Amino acid sequence: MQIFTRRRTAVSAVAAGFAALSFTVAACSSGSSAPAASGGAAGSGSSASQQAGTAGLTVPTANLPVLQTVGKGEGQLNLIDWSGYLDPKWVKPFEKQTGCMVNGKDAGSSDEMVSLMKNGGGGQWDMVSSSGDADLRLLYAGDAHPVNMALIPAAKDFFPAFQAPAFNTINGVHYGVSLQWGPNVLMYNTKDFTTAPTSWSVLYNAKYKGQITVPDNPIQIADAALYLEKTKPSLGITDPYELTQPQFQAAVALLAQQKPLVKKYWALASEEISDFQNGNVIVGAGWPYQVSALKAAKFSIGSTVPAEGATGWADTWMLAAKAPHPNCAYKWMQYISTPQVQALQAITYGETPDNAKACPIMDKLQAGSCAEYHADAPASYIAKLALWKTPLATCDNGQNNCVPYADWVSAWNTQVK
Amino acid sequence: MTSTAGTRPKEQGQNQVIRNGWLLRLSTALWRRPWARASLLLTPPLAWFLLVYIASLIVLLVTAFWTVNPFTSNIEQTWTLSNFQEIFTTPAYLSDIAQTVGMAAAVTVTDAVIAFPFAYFMARVAAPRTRTALFVAILLPLWASYLAKVYSWVLIFLNHGFLDWVVGGLGLGHPQLIYTNWAVYAVFCYLWLPFMIIPVYGALERVPASLIEASQDLGGRTWRTTRSVLVPLVLPGIVAGSIFTFSLTLGDYITPLLIGGTSANFIGNIIYTNIGIANNVPFAAAMALVPVVIMGIYLFAARALGAFEAL
Numbered sequence: 001m002q003i004f005t006r007r008r009t010a011v012s013a014v015a016a017g018f019a020a021l022s023f024t025v026a027a028c029s030s031g032s033s034a035p036a037a038s039g040g041a042a043g044s045g046s047s048a049s050q051q052a053g054t055a056g057l058t059v060p061t062a063n064l065p066v067l068q069t070v071g072k073g074e075g076q077l078n079l080i081d082w083s084g085y086l087d088p089k090w091v092k093p094f095e096k097q098t099g100c101m102v103n104g105k106d107a108g109s110s111d112e113m114v115s116l117m118k119n120g121g122g123g124q125w126d127m128v129s130s131s132g133d134a135d136l137r138l139l140y141a142g143d144a145h146p147v148n149m150a151l152i153p154a155a156k157d158f159f160p161a162f163q164a165p166a167f168n169t170i171n172g173v174h175y176g177v178s179l180q181w182g183p184n185v186l187m188y189n190t191k192d193f194t195t196a197p198t199s200w201s202v203l204y205n206a207k208y209k210g211q212i213t214v215p216d217n218p219i220q221i222a223d224a225a226l227y228l229e230k231t232k233p234s235l236g237i238t239d240p241y242e243l244t245q246p247q248f249q250a251a252v253a254l255l256a257q258q259k260p261l262v263k264k265y266w267a268l269a270s271e272e273i274s275d276f277q278n279g280n281v282i283v284g285a286g287w288p289y290q291v292s293a294l295k296a297a298k299f300s301i302g303s304t305v306p307a308e309g310a311t312g313w314a315d316t317w318m319l320a321a322k323a324p325h326p327n328c329a330y331k332w333m334q335y336i337s338t339p340q341v342q343a344l345q346a347i348t349y350g351e352t353p354d355n356a357k358a359c360p361i362m363d364k365l366q367a368g369s370c371a372e373y374h375a376d377a378p379a380s381y382i383a384k385l386a387l388w389k390t391p392l393a394t395c396d397n398g399q400n401n402c403v404p405y406a407d408w409v410s411a412w413n414t415q416v417k
Numbered sequence: 418m419t420s421t422a423g424t425r426p427k428e429q430g431q432n433q434v435i436r437n438g439w440l441l442r443l444s445t446a447l448w449r450r451p452w453a454r455a456s457l458l459l460t461p462p463l464a465w466f467l468l469v470y471i472a473s474l475i476v477l478l479v480t481a482f483w484t485v486n487p488f489t490s491n492i493e494q495t496w497t498l499s500n501f502q503e504i505f506t507t508p509a510y511l512s513d514i515a516q517t518v519g520m521a522a523a524v525t526v527t528d529a530v531i532a533f534p535f536a537y538f539m540a541r542v543a544a545p546r547t548r549t550a551l552f553v554a555i556l557l558p559l560w561a562s563y564l565a566k567v568y569s570w571v572l573i574f575l576n577h578g579f580l581d582w583v584v585g586g587l588g589l590g591h592p593q594l595i596y597t598n599w600a601v602y603a604v605f606c607y608l609w610l611p612f613m614i615i616p617v618y619g620a621l622e623r624v625p626a627s628l629i630e631a632s633q634d635l636g637g638r639t640w641r642t643t644r645s646v647l648v649p650l651v652l653p654g655i656v657a658g659s660i661f662t663f664s665l666t667l668g669d670y671i672t673p674l675l676i677g678g679t680s681a682n683f684i685g686n687i688i689y690t691n692i693g694i695a696n697n698v699p700f701a702a703a704m705a706l707v708p709v710v711i712m713g714i715y716l717f718a719a720r721a722l723g724a725f726e727a728l
Contacts, residue, residue, distance in 0.1 A: 108694075109694060111694045111695050111696070112693065112694045114490050114696060115490065115692075115693060115694055115695065115696035118490055118696055119696070137490060140488065140489050141489035141490055141491055142489075142491075210593070259679055260679075262678075262679050263596055264596050264678055264679065267674075267694075278575050278577075278578075279576045280575070280595060280596065390488070392488075404487065405487060405488065406487025406488070413509070413690070414507050414508075414509035414510065415509070417509075417679065417682060
């Protein structure tokens, strides 16, 4: 027994010595991995929960030199993508054309994309297909690299709204090439819903208890807010991403009521697909990708943008600050913005292309698809969608009383789930 | 041993002697100083242990006192207790911790209750050949992939899956266990059962048959003998097994992720979402210290019950 104690003290003495050593190591290494952005964000002195918007922020990578000519490909391209964005239909021809082999990693949420980019910040990833709610977070964290748009000729044909959108272009500097956009849809099993639902209210209806699935994502609070905007005008919600404290609490309360009805908060698109197929759920919120995958599997799935409108996304292929294969990344940006590939991706995924010339090609691939996915009249369609953006403390009305994204995350994890 | 230099064989012989002499001196030196021998032997494993295990734990501890910028997700190295404050003042986190400990305790008790008669049969009733067969049956699942085992349970619990089919066929309704904590509980019990059976078997095998006969001679019936003789002697084995079942349940997040539903928020899942999705490593580190502390207390209690002699 005495030996045991003595040995233990010896070990703990060594451990204590080691503690000092490893502490210095830890401090040094993480100090060098996250240097730039803290300067901008922390410098303003704003505390965690009182984020002062983007007003005083600068993009740490803004002055990095951009590529002037696209050289020979490096043979590899590492991408973080939304499930379905790297379909062999357009990835295989790209690999054959350029010799750049695409290695993809599916992400389930914008938070996961930010996290993957940060942890692979040492040059693991070349690009990420991030949405409007993640773009600014990546930019101001110093994880994105400026892009020379002169090298991407097809981008000139983009609709004006996506030429230099605020979510990926800061002070005229582009950090990636805009991609596509679309709605988050209401999905339902047509065997259980003989008449198509026209309102998000089915997701809050106790009649479907235990048969509902919604994304495991804090941005879902915006879906609840959008629903309340239309069904409870007294709250005065005008933008589901700019919520005052009472509006925010109303949305969170609605989701907390919804929780007992939910069978599963899905994290990956594949989970939702198999839950519909197995009959675990019959109605839920999802992306057009799941709908087209289930349709391709001959499953009885229907989808709709309900009367209240829908949240949606506008995606960008963002270039990573330390992209190890920049030439392949530029080749990918050139390729993915061409009308042919834009049309193919739009039809396969069920979203709207950014390239105005994609419309006739879509109709050639699948008759009527240009109008079906609103590629002919994007302006009126975009008004129906509330595109994802990062909630900030500064509202557009100039007041500083909106709930910032950090509070969305903690409310989702502690009050909803 | 006089050396007359010149001929080759002799020169070689001399080298041999010198080399032997050098080795001999080293071994003598080590023999005279046991501490030097011990430290030479122990340095590689100890350095490995310190580097991989202790150092990572210390880094974890240090990180727990930092925070993350919620907008850019960059780590800010300012010392603060806010992570711990958040854990211990948020009712949701407290109930998640309680749920995890409750699940670990329930799984441990269930496995102990199942393992005891099983191990008893193996140790004292079964013929050697049956015993070998049972051993293989216990160990075989340990060689299979964790995911394959969990996914096979998904098929069992599925809506209209195997369980629904059997129970429905018997006219007992429609249990629909998938995505519930009951399903998580059943899978945990299944996954960790071998870790309980083996130490209990070891402890039962060491109980001398004469003690059981003595108890019977004194009029003790089966229940009395089990309660007063067998269980106290096997207790260290049960506690040793419970260390595995308890700690493995405490740290697992994959089973709740795949089989659990909307309330499957266990400590491991909170850590997973904070690191993998929200990138809040400091908060995850603070959360990860919770099971470390719980296991520390548990091991301390287990040592008091003599579990380490039974391992």
